[in-house]
Amino acid sequence: MGWNPFSKKAKHPMLGLIRNSGYANAVQEQFQAQRDADSSGIMSTREMRKCIKQLQHQSNTFSIPARKLRAQGRQAESVLLEALNNPKFLATKPSSKHFLDSSPAQVAIDLLGDCGSEQSISVVQRFLTHEDCGDAALNVFVKLCRPDQFHIAAEHVAQDPEERKSWMLIGIANRFHKNDGDHELRRLASDWISEHALFDGNRISYEAAENLAKIDPQAAKSRLLSDKALNADSYSRMVAYRTLARNQIWIDADVARSRLQSEQDEKCIAYIVMCSVRNLDEADWQHHFDRLMNQVPKIEDRSDRDSVADALLDTLAIWLGHDSQYDLIGYDIEPDDRSPVQRKLYAIMSLDSEVCNGGFLQFFFNSSCVYWQDVHRMLDEINASQTDELFSQAIRIIGLSQGDKTREAVHSKLERLTEKQEEHLGNLDEQYYDSKSIMKLRICGYIAKHKNALRKSEL
Numbered sequence: 001m002g003w004n005p006f007s008k009k010a011k012h013p014m015l016g017l018i019r020n021s022g023y024a025n026a027v028q029e030q031f032q033a034q035r036d037a038d039s040s041g042i043m044s045t046r047e048m049r050k051c052i053k054q055l056q057h058q059s060n061t062f063s064i065p066a067r068k069l070r071a072q073g074r075q076a077e078s079v080l081l082e083a084l085n086n087p088k089f090l091a092t093k094p095s096s097k098h099f100l101d102s103s104p105a106q107v108a109i110d111l112l113g114d115c116g117s118e119q120s121i122s123v124v125q126r127f128l129t130h131e132d133c134g135d136a137a138l139n140v141f142v143k144l145c146r147p148d149q150f151h152i153a154a155e156h157v158a159q160d161p162e163e164r165k166s167w168m169l170i171g172i173a174n175r176f177h178k179n180d181g182d183h184e185l186r187r188l189a190s191d192w193i194s195e196h197a198l199f200d201g202n203r204i205s206y207e208a209a210e211n212l213a214k215i216d217p218q219a220a221k222s223r224l225l226s227d228k229a230l231n232a233d234s235y236s237r238m239v240a241y242r243t244l245a246r247n248q249i250w251i252d253a254d255v256a257r258s259r260l261q262s263e264q265d266e267k268c269i270a271y272i273v274m275c276s277v278r279n280l281d282e283a284d285w286q287h288h289f290d291r292l293m294n295q296v297p298k299i300e301d302r303s304d305r306d307s308v309a310d311a312l313l314d315t316l317a318i319w320l321g322h323d324s325q326y327d328l329i330g331y332d333i334e335p336d337d338r339s340p341v342q343r344k345l346y347a348i349m350s351l352d353s354e355v356c357n358g359g360f361l362q363f364f365f366n367s368s369c370v371y372w373q374d375v376h377r378m379l380d381e382i383n384a385s386q387t388d389e390l391f392s393q394a395i396r397i398i399g400l401s402q403g404d405k406t407r408e409a410v411h412s413k414l415e416r417l418t419e420k421q422e423e424h425l426g427n428l429d430e431q432y433y434d435s436k437s438i439m440k441l442r443i444c445g446y447i448a449k450h451k452n453a454l455r456k457s458e459l
C-alpha cells in the first residue's frame with residue numbers, strides 16, 4: 001500500500017481540521033444529498049410539498065429536501081411560490097446555528113434561482129426589502145428578470161445605503177455585463193466604485209480596482225491613470241498598473257513611455273511594461289525589460305521581491321504571446337507536447353507551487369515528483385544556489401537515487417520516512433519560503449535568454 005497522507009500517522013497541518021471540523025460533516029452531507037436527489041426521479045406535487053415541510057427543519061441549500069427540489073427544475077416552481085405565500089412558512093426561523101443554515105424562506109428564494117421563471121418575478125420582487133431575504137431576493141430577481149426590469153434592482157440598491165448591498169450589486173453586474181454591457185446595473189456599479197470605493201483615504205483599494213476593471217474597463221483605465229491615482233504612493237501606483245495589466249487593459253505606447261521615464265519603483269515599471277506590451281515595439285520593450293533585469297541584485301534584497309518576480313514572469317509571458325506564466329510553461333497541455341525548455345520550466349514552477357501549497361512532501365507525493373531530476377538540473381542551470389541546497393537536502397532525507405524515476409519509486413521511499421525525517425523536511429519548507437522569490441527572478445533571466453524558443457508562434 002502506498003504512502004497515505006490521510007492515515008492517522010501522517011503528519012500534515014490540515015489533517016486535524018479536515019477530520020474534526022463541522023465542514024467535513026457538511027461536505028459528507030452534501031454528497032449524500034446529491035446521491036439522494038439524483039435517485040429521486042420525478043416527484044409528485046404531494047412529495048414536493050413534503051420536501052417544503054422538511055425545509056422548515058433542514059433549512060440550508062445543501063440539505064436533502066433542497067437538493068430534491070432543485071433536481072425537479074421548473075416542476076418545483078409552483079410549490080416554492082406556494083410556500084413563499086404561506087405566512088407560517090415565512091415565520092419559520094433557521095433550524096439551527098449551523099454556518100450553512102438560512103431561513104426556509106431564504107432557501108426557497110434561492111431555489112427559485114434554479115427552478116423559477118418569469119412567473120416568479122413578482123413574488124421575488126416582494127422580498128427585495130425583506131430584512132432577512134433581501135440579498136437572496138436581489139440575486140434571484142436579477143437572474144430571472146427581463147433586461148427592461150433591471151432598473152427595479154438598480155433603483156432598489158441605489159436607495160439602500162448599506163455598503164454590503166452595493167458590493168453585492170457589483171457582483172451581479174459583473175456576472176451580467178458580458179451579455180449586456182450597457183445595462184443600468186453595470187453603470188450604477190461602476191459609478192459607485194469610482195465615487196465611494198476606489199480610494200480608501202489616499203490609497204487605491206485593490207479589491208475595488210479589480211471589480212471596476214471587470215465591470216467597466218474604460219472607466220478603470222480612466223480612473224487608474226488619473227492624476228489622483230498616479231500622484232499617490234508607490235503602492236497605489238502599483239495597484240493601478242497591476243490591475244490594468246492583469247485584466248489586459250492596454251495603455252497607449254506614448255502614455256507608457258511617459259510613465260516609464262518618470263517611474264522609479266521596479267515593481268511599477270514591471271506592470272507598466274506588462275500593460276503596454278501590446279503597443280510598445282520590441283526594441284522599446286526590450287530596453288525597459290533589460291533595465292529591470294539589471295536591477296535584479298537590488299530587487300533580491302527587497303521584502304516585496306516575490307510580487308516583483310511574479311510581475312516579471314507575467315510580463316514575459318504576455319510579451320511572448322501567452323496569456324499568463326502558466327500558459328507559457330504549458331500547464332494545461334500533455335507532458336509529451338511540451339518543448340524541452342517548457343519541460344524544464346514546468347518542473348521548476350511545479351516545485352514552487354507544490355512546496356508553497358503543502359511543503360516538499362506534497363511535491364514528492366503528487367505527480368510532480370517524476371520531475372525531481374529536472375528540477376535538480378534546472379536549479380543548477382539558473383544558479384539558484386540557496387534553493388538548490390534545500391532541494392538537495394530534501395533528496396538526501398528521502399533517500400532518492402538516479403534510478404527513482406517513477407511515482408511508485410518515489411512513494412516507496414516516502415513510506416520509509418520517520419517522524420523525525422518528516423519534521424526535518426518541514427524545517428526545509430520554512431527556509432524555502434525565504435528563497436523562492438530569488439529563484440523566480442533567476443527563472444525570469446532564463447526565460448529572457450530562451451525567448452525565441454518560448455514564443456507562442458514557435459511552440
